[in-house]
Amino acid sequence: MTPSSIRRALENAVRRLAPLHSSARLDAEVLLAFALGRPRSHLHTWPEQPLGELAAQRFRELVARRVAGEPVAYLTGRREFWSLELEVSRDTLIPRPETETLVEQALARIPGDSPLQIADLGTGSGAVALAIAHERPACRVLATERSAATLRVAARNAQRLKLRNIRFVQDDWCAALGAATLDMIVSNPPYVAEQDPHLGRGDVQFEPRSALVAGREGLDAIAAIVEDARRSLRPEGLVLLEHADDQADSVSKLLIIKSYSGIQCYRDDSHQRRVTVARRG
Numbered sequence: 579m580t581p582s583s584i585r586r587a588l589e590n591a592v593r594r595l596a597p598l599h600s601s602a603r604l605d606a607e608v609l610l611a612f613a614l615g616r617p618r619s620h621l622h623t624w625p626e627q628p629l630g631e632l633a634a635q636r637f638r639e640l641v642a643r644r645v646a647g648e649p650v651a652y653l654t655g656r657r658e659f660w661s662l663e664l665e666v667s668r669d670t671l672i673p674r675p676e677t678e679t680l681v682e683q684a685l686a687r688i689p690g691d692s693p694l695q696i697a698d699l700g701t702g703s704g705a706v707a708l709a710i711a712h713e714r715p716a717c718r719v720l721a722t723e724r725s726a727a728t729l730r731v732a733a734r735n736a737q738r739l740k741l742r743n744i745r746f747v748q749d750d751w752c753a754a755l756g757a758a759t760l761d762m763i764v765s766n767p768p769y770v771a772e773q774d775p776h777l778g779r780g781d782v783q784f785e786p787r788s789a790l791v792a793g794r795e796g797l798d799a800i801a802a803i804v805e806d807a808r809r810s811l812r813p814e815g816l817v818l819l820e821h822a823d824d825q826a827d828s829v830s831k832l833l834i835i836k837s838y839s840g841i842q843c844y845r846d847d848s849h850q851r852r853v854t855v856a857r858r859g
Contacts, residue, residue, distance in 0.1 A: 647781075665731055671790070694762060695720075711743050716743075719745070722748070724748070751803055772793060804833055821851075
C-alpha cells in the first residue's frame with residue numbers, strides 16, 4: 579500500500595471533522611503535528627512527505643477521538659495561552675482566549691518594575707498567574723487551587739517555564755491569603771449555572787464540572803471572592819473577576835453591596851462583557 583502523504587492525511591481528517599467542528603482544519607493540523615512530533619509549519623513545508631505507519635495510525639486514533647468530541651487540548655495535553663505553551667489535563671479547565679482579557683486588564687494596572695503582591699484564585703493550569711508572573715518578573719504571585727491534581731499541573735507549567743516569582747498553595751479561594759497583604763487579586767472562577775444546557779455540549783462536557791459550575795445562577799464562587807477579598811487586599815487594592823456576559827450587572831451589584839469602588843467592566847475580543855475590576859473601598 580502506498581503511504582499516505584501529509585496533505586492527503588489532512589484532507590481526509592478535515593472531511594471527517596468538518597461536519598462536527600468549525601475548527602476542523604486547525605484541529606487536524608494540530609493533531610497531525612502532534613502525532614509527528616513536529617511543528618505545524620512542517621505540514622505546510624513538506625505536504626507531500628509520506629507518513630510512517632506508526633504516525634498514520636496514531637493520527638487516525640486522535641482524529642477518531644476528536645470525532646467523538648474529545649477536546650484537542652486534552653488529546654495533545656497542551657494549550658497555548660498568552661504565547662505560553664501550557665500543559666493541560668482532564669483535571670484542568672482548558673484556557674480560553676477570552677481569559678486573556680483578564681491578563682490584559684491586570685497588566686495594564688501593574689507598572690513594569692513594580693514589586694506588587696498578587697494572588698490568582700482558582701488557578702487551574704496556572705494560565706493567568708503564569709502570564710502575569712512572566713510579564714511582570716518583579717511581582718510576587720500566589721496561585722491557589724482547591725484540587726491537588728490540578729495544582730500539580732500548574733506547578734509543572736511554572737517549572738518548565740522557569741518562573742521563580744510564583745508560589746502555589748492548595749486552598750479554597752481566599753482561605754490561604756493573609757490580612758491586608760495583597761495589592762491585587764485576580765480570578766477566573768467557575769461561573770456557569772447548574773442547569774446551563776451548554777454543560778452537555780462541545781468541549782465543555784469533558785472539562786471538570788467543579789471548574790465550571792458555581793451554584794444555581796453561577797455566582798456562588800464570585801460572591802465568595804467578593805465577600806472575602808476585602809480582608810486580604812491592602813487599602814486601594816484591586817480585584818479583577820472574569821464572568822459571563824449576562825452576569826456583569828450582578829457582579830457589579832455584589833461589589834457595590836460590599837463597598838468596593840471604581841467598578842468598571844471590560845469587554846473581550848468578541849465584545850462580550852467579560853472582566854469586572856473594582857477597588858477596595
